[in-house]
Amino acid sequence: MTEFLQQVINSLSLGSIYALIALGYTMVYGIIKLINFAHGEVYMVGAYVGYASMSFLKLGFFESLILAMIVCTVLGVVIERVAYRPLRNSTRIAALITAIGVSLLLQYTMMFFVGPDPRAYPPMPSFMNGSIDVGGVIIKNQQILIIGVSVFLMIVLQFIVKKTKMGKAMRAVSQDPDAARLMGISVDRTISFTFAIGSALAGAAGVLVGVYYNSIKPLMGIAVGLKAFIAAVFGGIGIIPGALIGGYVIGGSETLVSSLGYSMFKDGVVFAILILILIVKPAGLLGKNRKEKV
Amino acid sequence: MNLSRRTVLGATLGVAAVAATTACSAKPGGGGGGAAPAADEIKLGLNYELSGDVATYGQASAVGIKMAIEELNAKDGVGGKKIKLVEYDNKSDAAEATTLANKLMSQDKVLACMGPATSGGFKATIPVANKNKIPVVSGSATADDVTWDGKSVQEYAFRICFNDSFQGTVMAKFAAENLKGKTAVIIKDNSNDYSKGLATAFTEEFGKLGGSIAGEEAFVAGDTDFNTILTRIKGQTFDVIYLPGYYSEAGLIIKQARDLGITAPVLGGDGFDSPKLEELGGAAALNDVYFTNHYSSIDKDPKVVEFIEAFKKANNEEPNAFHALGYDLGHFVADAVSRASELTGEAVQKAMAETKGFVGVTGTFDVDEHHNPVKSIVVIGLKDGKQATSEKVG
Numbered sequence: 001m002t003e004f005l006q007q008v009i010n011s012l013s014l015g016s017i018y019a020l021i022a023l024g025y026t027m028v029y030g031i032i033k034l035i036n037f038a039h040g041e042v043y044m045v046g047a048y049v050g051y052a053s054m055s056f057l058k059l060g061f062f063e064s065l066i067l068a069m070i071v072c073t074v075l076g077v078v079i080e081r082v083a084y085r086p087l088r089n090s091t092r093i094a095a096l097i098t099a100i101g102v103s104l105l106l107q108y109t110m111m112f113f114v115g116p117d118p119r120a121y122p123p124m125p126s127f128m129n130g131s132i133d134v135g136g137v138i139i140k141n142q143q144i145l146i147i148g149v150s151v152f153l154m155i156v157l158q159f160i161v162k163k164t165k166m167g168k169a170m171r172a173v174s175q176d177p178d179a180a181r182l183m184g185i186s187v188d189r190t191i192s193f194t195f196a197i198g199s200a201l202a203g204a205a206g207v208l209v210g211v212y213y214n215s216i217k218p219l220m221g222i223a224v225g226l227k228a229f230i231a232a233v234f235g236g237i238g239i240i241p242g243a244l245i246g247g248y249v250i251g252g253s254e255t256l257v258s259s260l261g262y263s264m265f266k267d268g269v270v271f272a273i274l275i276l277i278l279i280v281k282p283a284g285l286l287g288k289n290r291k292e293k294v
Numbered sequence: 295m296n297l298s299r300r301t302v303l304g305a306t307l308g309v310a311a312v313a314a315t316t317a318c319s320a321k322p323g324g325g326g327g328g329a330a331p332a333a334d335e336i337k338l339g340l341n342y343e344l345s346g347d348v349a350t351y352g353q354a355s356a357v358g359i360k361m362a363i364e365e366l367n368a369k370d371g372v373g374g375k376k377i378k379l380v381e382y383d384n385k386s387d388a389a390e391a392t393t394l395a396n397k398l399m400s401q402d403k404v405l406a407c408m409g410p411a412t413s414g415g416f417k418a419t420i421p422v423a424n425k426n427k428i429p430v431v432s433g434s435a436t437a438d439d440v441t442w443d444g445k446s447v448q449e450y451a452f453r454i455c456f457n458d459s460f461q462g463t464v465m466a467k468f469a470a471e472n473l474k475g476k477t478a479v480i481i482k483d484n485s486n487d488y489s490k491g492l493a494t495a496f497t498e499e500f501g502k503l504g505g506s507i508a509g510e511e512a513f514v515a516g517d518t519d520f521n522t523i524l525t526r527i528k529g530q531t532f533d534v535i536y537l538p539g540y541y542s543e544a545g546l547i548i549k550q551a552r553d554l555g556i557t558a559p560v561l562g563g564d565g566f567d568s569p570k571l572e573e574l575g576g577a578a579a580l581n582d583v584y585f586t587n588h589y590s591s592i593d594k595d596p597k598v599v600e601f602i603e604a605f606k607k608a609n610n611e612e613p614n615a616f617h618a619l620g621y622d623l624g625h626f627v628a629d630a631v632s633r634a635s636e637l638t639g640e641a642v643q644k645a646m647a648e649t650k651g652f653v654g655v656t657g658t659f660d661v662d663e664h665h666n667p668v669k670s671i672v673v674i675g676l677k678d679g680k681q682a683t684s685e686k687v688g
Contacts, residue, residue, distance in 0.1 A: 002529075003529045006525045006528070007522060117570070120545075120570075120574045120576075131553065213546060214546065214549060220518075254522075258522035259525065259526055263513060263522070263523050
């Protein structure tokens, strides 16, 4: 039982990371139907910004988290402006290929500057290194932090999307960009805003991962980015609560597979879930099957 | 400040290296790679990974070898003859290593070749050595089948480092005898032959010594989250954890294990030997961690102390295992040349095979019938991330 509860804690912290990144995929897809494969790299850049701000600027954890979110916001908006906006009216495959190009560009640019070796985050203040022992189940303060920060950011996101004017604009653009434009909504600004929020969340995830695992490297975004993408597809791509559920389901199933002693198959199982969901319910768990007019 | 100092240091080193090379080639009769070696010098080949993926290994080995040869040349050379090194960069590429071995043996007419540093590269030069009857020696090719494939021995190939499975065997002994462990858990990297080989050897020997393996977990290089497998392990009863793997994952595994409250000793192999281990694992987690290595910088053996002093003076840094192995390699080859009945590849090969009681920084050894050294292994213990104990085992 203790072991089971411990694994639940493990899967919640892993799932939070996936969920944070999956939200960025889902929001961007929801609004311009583009799978932004560079998203995993924004997360990697966030991790490095957090590293730089803690080791060179000597900032604390929360300041570094906010700095990473700001830098990633700018990066996300720049990527959208430079790489995706000129292709707004071209085919979806062209945009997708561009996204992969941007992703490779960021990976290897970063590798050029920091080298391929993994780096360790600087030591954290003591309040973050401790842990709580609840009847044999050890909950690290960092795990509480990851889950706490993730849940907080998701609530903020939900608030922005549901309650603010910008959120309303986002929902409008995702339903019908032309109609939204007729209603006086600036479609370009709304799309930029979406990229900004998604990238900020990815940046936050990067710093959290750096603190939690204590190891960052230029190619860290590939595997996590793919899994977050699966999480988004699982929940129904374009649907925000779906990304959340997807993140926790993927984190949970990965942990479950390893905890049964099949750690070699954990990645395989995650991709099997992707294939299954695409066969059984292509629109995802919360997605509705919309009939397309032929 | 820091940067400029390093640049100056690098430049000085570079100048020193160039000076050393020109000093050798400026000796009378030393000009050009002619057909016949000049009478008063001995030519040895260096075939190393000076650039490419594993350049750090090749460069460090070459630095060690040059230091040994300079020492010898400063005295009297070998049998009154100076040694001349012919150095090539194989770019961490096995095919290139083969080409260079050919060139060294047929064009430069070297008496013996040193390198490459890695098993793959070294193996690629062995057929060339056997064909030309010129011995090749590696200081760090640790794969089990390099000189002996279980059936026949590679006649002209030698190495002066222990092989991988020996590390597993020694660690099992250390766990059972020094740490009095009865049960062990193995965490291995399933994507890596080195890791799997060590794990197999450990399991066999630990069983022979009356121990049992309580569980086995696996990961893949590049993983960062080990909490799940560690939580599984935490639920089991065991005395030690055997973790053959490289520092990049081992550091994280040890940290996460300690965070979860697993306090059992963690044992590993020479893949732990990197400053990155402490960086990734954190000094606080690196207690009760032991790993097998070729040599330890805290060894109090006079030979080792003398080497470290001399090395620091020449290179301004602490020598690592590759430096030490390179240094021993240079002396080992020179020693065989000095004992050879005549200056031919066959005679040197014979002298190498007959080596008894060679005293090096990485241990005293004989060469066995499989062309492997019979040497002891150092088990290094860490305390707060720093090397605190070193014991010779085996």
